[in-house]
Amino acid sequence: MRVTSLLRPTARCLARPTTQAIAQRQPWLRSLATSTQQTTSDKPEASGNVLAKNEQDEPRYPRSIQALYLQPLRREAEYGIPSCDLQLRSYSLRNLEFFADFALRAAYYLKLPAFGPVPLPRITERWTVPRSSFIFKKSQENFERVTLRRLVQIRDGNPETVQLWLAFLQKHAYYGIGMKANVWDFDKLGVGKTMDTIDQAAGEVIESKWSHLGQNRDLDTVKKVEEFLDKVRFDIDSDKRAEGERRFVQGRYKREEALKRKEAAAAASNADS
Structure with a gap:
């Protein structure tokens, strides 16, 4: 079993969708469903036409847009062997449901049988800290953070396709969503x-x-230093070896000249005496 750990959620909780927004979305579901049935029953030849019209003589939405208001399509698993367990975490229910729906749709187009999202137990964390450091230091303040989780399972999936699916979700990750994937690979004996x-x-x-x-x-020895100095890359990149050799030869020449002058002075003093 190989475990791939991704980032944890970092965003704060956002406002949850109200019942009014849900009530406004339900008529869309009914109208799209009825219009789709009517167009397929009355005009079967217009199913592939994007600019087809409904009975009110209005252009209908394309199939790709209509699919956003319907449940995501799913592939059937032949053997039911788990290949990947993707756990989604977030502090916002709206972001969590949106990204779980996105993951299921991506799995369908990659021909991966996806199951879920399954609600997991919430993680509740609480902290009690001093309210202030001056006059309110004796009063305390409580903080609570609730982490919501959903589980999406892939069954009978090719390991390369599962990795491609995870990479696609990581590339198009939604803000405030953390992902943790458990991947199973099967190998020969x-x-x-x-x-x-x-x-x-x-x-x-x-x-x-x-x-x-x-x-x-x-510790580096003299041989290692010589090997490093003998490298062609070091000679080409910095020319420090050539500069060091020039200074070494120049210093040796100066020492030899000073020694010769000293010997000449000593010989001259001996001759005078």
């Missing part, structure tokens, strides 16, 4: 040996990184 090989290869890569950390890290 003997996968444990393959995982052991991967662990050894990963351990070698990690060991080279950990050697530079901590108190027991290996």
Whole structure:
């Protein structure tokens, strides 16, 4: 089992939809449903025409817009084997229901059998803090935060298609929505040996990184410094090696000249004496 953790909700609670807004939306559902039945029964040839008209001689809405007012379509699962459990979290019920509907519609167009959204128990958190730090420091104030959750399950899904679905939801994520996905992958027998090989290869890569950390890290020796200076990239990028060699040769030449002058002065003093 592989667990993919995404961001938690960060937005504050928004106003919940009122009953008035719901009451205004129901006539739309009835009118769209009736107009769709009439157009399909009376004029079957106009089903593919976007500019078709209803009985009131008014242009009807396209099918894609009419689908927004209806329940999302679903695919049927043949075996019923869970492939992914997507948990949605939010502090706003409106945002949560909207994004759950969006996830179901995206799963339908990717040919993934989706089930849900299933309401999960709420997470209630409360805090009691001092009201102020001056004259109101003895009075306390209570805060409460309720996290709403929904579960969407994918069954009989291809692992690549499930990853594509999760990536699409993450790309078009809605504000104030947190997602946590549990993905199941099925592999052939003997996968444990393959995982052991991967662990050894990963351990070698990690060991080279950990050697530079901590108190027991290996100190650079003269050979490593020479290897670093001999790299072509270092010579081309910075030319610090050529500059160092020039300064080294110049310093050695100055020391040799000073030594020669000192020897000449000593010889001259011996000759005078």
